Amino acid sequence: MGPSDDAVTMTDVRKTYRVGEPVHALDGVTLSIPRGSYTAIMGPSGSGKSTLMNLVGCLDTPTSGTVAVDGEDISTLSERERTRLRGTRVGFVFQTFNLMPRLNALENVALPQLFRSVGRTERHDRARNLLERVGLGDRLDHLPNELSGGQRQRVALARALVNDPAIVLADEPSGNLDTKTEADVLDLFEEFHDAGTTLIVVTHERHVAERADRIVHLLDGNVERIESLEGGSEKASSGGDSRVETKGSSEGVRSEMVDEGTAGRTSINGVSSDDNDPTVSDHDPTASQDDPTTSEEER
Ligand SMILES: Nc1ncnc2c1ncn2[C@@H]1O[C@H](COP(=O)(O)OP(=O)(O)OP(=O)(O)O)[C@@H](O)[C@H]1O
Numbered sequence: 001m002g003p004s005d006d007a008v009t010m011t012d013v014r015k016t017y018r019v020g021e022p023v024h025a026l027d028g029v030t031l032s033i034p035r036g037s038y039t040a041i042m043g044p045s046g047s048g049k050s051t052l053m054n055l056v057g058c059l060d061t062p063t064s065g066t067v068a069v070d071g072e073d074i075s076t077l078s079e080r081e082r083t084r085l086r087g088t089r090v091g092f093v094f095q096t097f098n099l100m101p102r103l104n105a106l107e108n109v110a111l112p113q114l115f116r117s118v119g120r121t122e123r124h125d126r127a128r129n130l131l132e133r134v135g136l137g138d139r140l141d142h143l144p145n146e147l148s149g150g151q152r153q154r155v156a157l158a159r160a161l162v163n164d165p166a167i168v169l170a171d172e173p174s175g176n177l178d179t180k181t182e183a184d185v186l187d188l189f190e191e192f193h194d195a196g197t198t199l200i201v202v203t204h205e206r207h208v209a210e211r212a213d214r215i216v217h218l219l220d221g222n223v224e225r226i227e228s229l230e231g232g233s234e235k236a237s238s239g240g241d242s243r244v245e246t247k248g249s250s251e252g253v254r255s256e257m258v259d260e261g262t263a264g265r266t267s268i269n270g271v272s273s274d275d276n277d278p279t280v281s282d283h284d285p286t287a288s289q290d291d292p293t294t295s296e297e298e299r
Contacts (some may be wrong), residue, residue: 006034006068007167007198008056013065015051015221025051026062027221035166038189038199040209043218049202052218056200057169058086059247070166087115090159095172097152105131105286106140109159116163130158135189135264152182157188161197168192170201174208186211 015026033039033056041049054060058074061082069076074082079169091112092098096111099108109127110120116127129138134154134229136147144152153173160168170189174182186199190211193199201212209215215227 006032007037007070008200009066010052010055011066013062013067014053015048015055015060016063024221026055029221029223030064031216031223033167033198033200036193037196037214038193038195038212039201039216040212041200041202041218042204042206042209042215043224047218048221049218051221053169053171053200053202056167057090057092083114087112088163089166091163091165091168093156093160093170093173095175097144097156099152099155101144102139103138104143105147105155108144108155109162112159112163127158127162130162131155134158148181149177150184152183153177153181154188157185157192161192165197167198167200170199172203173202175200175278176203180242182208194207223242225264275290 001060010029012032013026013029014024017025018022029048029052041052043049053061055062056069058069058077061067061075069085072085077085100111103111106127109131110123113123114127116123128137128140130141134157136151136154136158139147139151142151144155147155153176157168157173160170173189174185177185183269186208189199199212201208203209203271209227212229214229217224217227242272
């Protein structure tokens with residue numbers, strides 16, 4: 001299996017934060033995530049799950065080692081190129097949904113397509129199609145606060161998928177949902193996984209992780225072990241090149257870089273954190289020339 005068969009390849013990845021005493025959030029992680037696989041990431045608080053997700057999501061760069069996302073080494077890319085890779089090849093689903101409060105369901109799902117050179121009609125057609133697939137064809141005009149928690153999460157999932165990403169990253173995607181709604185959302189994940197999407201889900205919940213093909217257990221910034229799950233899909237077991245190598249000692253950290261956690265300021269799903277300002281106007285920014293997320297090509 002060649003590198004192109006992996007959606008993500010991490011090689012001896014270290015991430016060191018220096019806010020006072022250095023914190024080795026990731027400490028020599030080598031991990032491959034095959035295309036089309038469904039991976040759960042588990043581990044105690046502080047074990048490095050979010051740090052790993054931030055790297056895979058191109059929200060941050062490693063202190064040392066390489067992270068290849070959809071075949072591209074993110075350390076060699078400019079900030080602008082990483083933004084584009086993130087906007088076009090990665091979809092994000094958060095526990096808190098992160099929908100734009102003043103945009104309706106259709107506009108929220110259409111928004112990340114501003115990274116692509118497609119017109120407004122095509123953007124809206126695709127958003128409508130995805131919302132129909134997640135069972136919300138009759139809720140297109142609803143604002144987030146006019147939807148239930150499960151419906152909002154389904155809008156978030158449709159938004160994550162709208163650019164046909166190589167990878168969907170989900171951080172505690174069902175944490176705020178009741179049991180029945182959680183099951184519905186997880187069924188939907190499975191449906192998209194069956195259709196070939198690579199899914200990486202961070203969770204503290206064993207029953208959520210067990211929906212995946214395998215569980216990567218992190219401990220103290222390293223991969224402690226990888227657990228293959230019985231009944232994992234055909235696709236994942238045949239693509240299950242889960243080469244894992246961990247390096248236990250933090251003494252080997254080579255970096256002298258100072259990382260100050262830039263992740264929070266970066267745009268996600270085509271929407272920068274500053275753009276989450278609830279004072280954003282009601283008009284459809286996917287049609288606006290002035291919207292900060294409008295692609296260069298469209299200006
Ligand atoms: N921006 C940052 N600056 C400094 N230290 C950080 C930063 N982000 C994370 N850390 C530290 O890195 C370590 C790993 O953090 P991370 O958020 O990846 O853990 P986690 O496994 O996601 O934890 P949780 O389950 O509590 O969300 C922690 O010790 C944390 O304090």
